[in-house]
Amino acid sequence: MRRLAALCLALALLAPRAGAADDSAALQDFARESRGLVKAFVGELQGALRGAIDEGGPVHAIGVCKAEAPDIARAVPPSPAWTLGRTSHKLRNPDNAPDAWETAVLEDFQARAAAGDALKGMERVELVETGEGQVLRYMKAIPVGEVCLTCHGGKLEPGLAAEIARLYPQDQATGFAAGQFRGAFTITKTTAD
Numbered sequence: 686m687r688r689l690a691a692l693c694l695a696l697a698l699l700a701p702r703a704g705a706a707d708d709s710a711a712l713q714d715f716a717r718e719s720r721g722l723v724k725a726f727v728g729e730l731q732g733a734l735r736g737a738i739d740e741g742g743p744v745h746a747i748g749v750c751k752a753e754a755p756d757i758a759r760a761v762p763p764s765p766a767w768t769l770g771r772t773s774h775k776l777r778n779p780d781n782a783p784d785a786w787e788t789a790v791l792e793d794f795q796a797r798a799a800a801g802d803a804l805k806g807m808e809r810v811e812l813v814e815t816g817e818g819q820v821l822r823y824m825k826a827i828p829v830g831e832v833c834l835t836c837h838g839g840k841l842e843p844g845l846a847a848e849i850a851r852l853y854p855q856d857q858a859t860g861f862a863a864g865q866f867r868g869a870f871t872i873t874k875t876t877a878d
């Protein structure tokens with residue numbers, strides 16, 4: 686009898702939770718939706734930056750990025766339950782400072798990149814318990830592209846460097862080389878939506 690009870694207990698512990706498949710499907714759906722939001726955000730931001738560069742060069746683009754990127758990040762998500770942004774281990778804008786979960790993911794991305802993992806496609810998706818309940822969290826690594834070097838590289842034109850210093854006096858986001866880990870897109874969704 687004891688053996689049967691132990692076997693039943695073992696099987697119960699090994700059996701998948703009924704909600705585990707639902708959680709996995711929800712995470713996959715959330716990751717897919719998040720990738721789409723990142724793509725939309727990047728497209729909108731790049732369009733705004735291209736227009737600014739065409740109008741007034743890279744110096745003009747810095748101001749547009751500071752003023753318009755947050756508005757674009759608020760406009761792209763489908764509902765108020767979603768938040769979208771960017772964060773980094775080397776901040777330009779202190780408003781983009783990572784929270785504890787984002788800091789841990791950034792550190793993981795850095796370690797993986799240092800170990801030779803490709804940044805393209807590097808992402809994390811989790812269901813996180815918070816004081817307000819469960820939230821879905823997503824981050825996708827941002828590699829430094831050639832175009833990024835204009836404002837984030839090691840040699841900035843003097844006028845651009847001066848404008849960055851004026852708008853972001855505590856800037857840490859220069860000195861990058863192409864292909865390096867720049868930071869991450871970050872998305873949060875409350876599960877009540």
